[in-house]
Amino acid sequence: MKRQEQRVENTWRLEDLYENEVLFSQDAEKLDTWMEQFAELQGTLQDGAEALEKALNLYEEMNQLFEKLYVYANQRNHEDTANAKYQKMSGETQIMAAKMNQVTSWLEPEILMLDEGTLKNEVDQVPELKKYDWFLKQIIRKKAHILDPEKEELLAKAGELAQTPSNVFAMFNNADITFPEITDEEGEKKKLTVGTYISYMESRDRTLRKHAFKALYGEYRQYSNTLSAAYYGNAKQADFFAKEHRYANAMEEALDSNSIPVEVYQNLIATMKKRLPVMYRYVALRKKLLGLEELHMYDVYVPMVETPEKKYSFEEAKEIVKQALAPLGEDYQALLQEGFDNRWIDIYENEGKRTGAYSWGAYGTHPYVLLNYHGSLNDVFTLAHEMGHALHSWHSDHSQTYLYAGYKIFVAEVASTCNEALLISDLLKRSSDPVERKYLINYFLDQFKGTMYRQTMFAEFEMLTHDIVSKGGVLTADQLCELYLTLNKKYFGEEMISDPEIAYEWARIPHFYTPFYVYQYATGFAAAIAISSKILKGEEGIVEKYKQFLSGGSSMDPIDLLKLCDVDMSAAQPIEEALDVFEKYLNELEKVYKTCKDDND
Template identity: 60%
Template sequence: MEHVKKREEISKEFTWALEDLYQDQAAWSEDLEKIRKLAQELYSCKGTLVEGAENLKKALNFYSELNQRFEKAYVYANQLLHQDMANGESQKCSGQVQVLMNQVNEVSAFLEPEILKIPDEKLTEYLADEPFSEYRRFLEEILRTKEHSLSEEKEELLARVSELGRAPSNIYGMFNNADITFQPVKDENGNEQPLTQERYVHYLENKNREIRKEAFTNLYSAYKGFANTIAAVFDANVRQVAFFAKERKYSSSLEAALDGGNIPISVYTNLIRTVEEHQQPMQRYLELRKRLLGVEQLHMYDVYVPMIEKTEKKYSFEEAKHMVLNALSVLGSEYTGLLEKGFHERWIDIYENEGKRSGAYSWGAYGTHPYVLLNYQGNLNHVFTLAHEMGHALHSWYSDHAQNYLNAGYRIFVAEVASTCNEALLIHDLMEKTEDKKEKAYLINYFLEQFRTTLYRQTMFAHFEQEMHQKVEQGETLTADVLCDAYYALNQKYYGEAMVSDDLIRYEWARIPHFYTPFYVYQYATGFSAAIAISSKILAKEEGIVEKYKAFLSGGCSMDPIDLLKLCGVDMEKKEPVEEALKVFEQYLTELEKLV
């Protein structure tokens, strides 16, 4: 296995074009000064909004321009940091924009309270006027959440306190990406190989069970050594979320988190209940996995290795791009043309390097193209990651080009739909093109793993989150023992008797960064369900579905996310999309059982 390269050893063609945001850090620093001036211009509008439409429009213009410019500066600084989390200069830049974010929030804090002081009949009159058309949705959302808005003084206080609220996430991010290290893993020849966050799953896919077991043991033993510290950070994060929810008069942190997208709590609870009611197919799947692997007991380190024996195949990044382009051709030439644009114009930071942020994501700033961070290792999973993240990227592209700044940012609830739809289309294309039964069985195995890791596992994470936040709201403290015991119990519940829940799996909660964005992960499961529904319609060539799908992609936050999905004929207020996805899981499982 190659050594992990330093950032400066990576060829420019394989890195993202941050210069499309700012030519250099000097230009970025200049923009920070402009942002500070804009912030003061916005603040000068304080106390004038009730005086007439012109003053309100002026303040909204400043607010939109300020946030758009700040977003660009914030994205640049943090993507610079994510290239190498250990780079001191990048850490300094990221710290600067974190402080600036607090200042921007402070000067903006008066806006909503003052808007809410405008008499309802007058505000309704403004909403009907053409000059306010670009701000109509923004103002309507403020009115919708009126009962959770606070006095001007309290809004300013919460804006200042928000910097402290971000501390647990920042601390955990530094620990998990830059500080924690793991004991190496011995390969088949007895040579020690580095164990990193990115290479962990690679080891779990190894056919050698001892390598899988050692990687599992070494990774979670490292987290076990810091369990009390991480638990304190986890507890602090849950408490800061509860604090802000309570101050804004929400009954729970869950209600506060879902209210941003106007998502009914029943969507969350229905997901957990529906998956809990469909555990039997997962037990069938695990029993099949145990039989095909030829093991007496199935352990947690046995769930990622392919069940179907196959020569391990590597895909160059060029091959990965062609595979994704071919599979997504069903979405039309406009869509694939945008994909090629992203591939050729360095939207993507492709390979792993020392200190680089783990995982993968798509991000960007309004007015520039989206960006994608990868840590590409060349396996099939990473080909799917490319399709997934480019789904996010093109979702952003369509929304940004169809909506003004304040209406462009799509809600988290629909954030995983486009990405997962791409994955579903890719797996279907690959299965259609193979005539080899063994190859098809391997691909079905891969697809079933997406159901296990996304629909089942992310729902388990959501269940864990709900329980932990409820404990804090009931006055309990989340110690390492409390977190470990609760997580272990849920792991046993979701994997059942077909799986040995190894003791070290009780520390898995400690390595999940998404828990620091509370109540995010359930949307992987709901998004997966919606994506299966939409991709099925696309593959069935339902009349008008591609255009309806593009309308969904272009919606941004101009509509509630529940209503955006209804454009494609998917209603997430009902349990049918989740049940239908679970039926697809059973169908593919039955097909695999026949093939093997």
């Protein structure tokens, strides 16, 4: 189906951002004018509170307008990535982004040149500056890491060069790498791409899985020296910028951007390693349920149990999700319905449409959700997940000013995963179909495995490799493969055959080019499970506390936002509690297996 063949009611209403492209162009011209005006304000902040207020007001307005332009252009591009008009529009906003970074690079260094006592008095005494109090405190908090304006401008320009390793990897992974044809168990030839690989890994055809696995990693192996150079270059640039900004290493800088203590990262890894025996039980059960003498890495993603054939219309999916989220209250359900009724969602696939799913939007209008809905149970979970993001954004946008509305990545997956946890609990409670029930438990166990264990393994790999670079070491393909294979064996245990090809998995992970990002999937998942467990238990006041969290944006540090729900991610408890839930579902599936085995005996 081509984009123009989509029914309007199944598409998102981007007219709520810009009614037409004339208005978009007018705002682009306005932003250009504002950037020129902002550049002229450099050197004026020492003139007093009025000058500071003027600069901060323009900074906020400028960023808000840029966000609106950027979101609109890119979402138009995502509707049909082959559309040359919107490719151009999206590219132009990328140029805007680079210009914005350069034009605003003087602001933080100049604020830090102001006397702290004088600045505090101005904020206390001038009502118009009150709303910038937290923003200014966050800058002052990083004072030891911000350089003088000339150096910051130079580093901002060098930042474009620093993207080279990431750009090289993206171009290689998305455009250049090709894979040989493979065959399934019937001998039929299949095309292998980065996109089809995941679907093959979930196939019941083990021959297809094995061939896809070996062919994919065989290609990455051929280019492992090139890809190790890209990985090493990215780690080097991260180390350079961290140390230039007076951090001990890249991890410290990455975590400090969200005010996250390094101990949170280290605690995650330590706690997960302590609970690896639970993962080993999961691996052993997977081997038994699949009826395999040997469990290989190409057996990790296929469902352990029979997949229900049932398909869900989008109307059914909306009702299922809305029903499952009833514990969050009628007001939350009403917001869901508003999104369903008013075209927040782009529902179905079309030629050229961006794959996957996401929630996005611009301050001042409602959030948007992109789907590629096909009617599977997994698609129902995706709807719940993305609407969790969307309603998190809605609550933050309606409670905070622009500068504080955007929530940090550390908490970004909490609302989405909380929705999924509530959904699976409701589905299990209502399910009378033993096949569906086993599938649901399998689905959630695989979510845990993929998010808590796998992302923590990635996080440990990053920690070890960046530490080598920070200490002046060099990363080679052989060294990266050896490290990765050792970790894979440790996390999956002896029941898993860690095939030699898996040593090259590091070479295909895009998130490694945003250092120290992936750990947040695991911490966010743990926090979400802790909160959803409290909601399902009916803990007094938890729904109100959760909505406070949803409304917090970035007006507090992420660790403190989660403490509103009595979840402390600086401690091991939330991670332990999440793994207790994993173990509870594992126990149930183990009992099902034992019962079936006993009946067969």
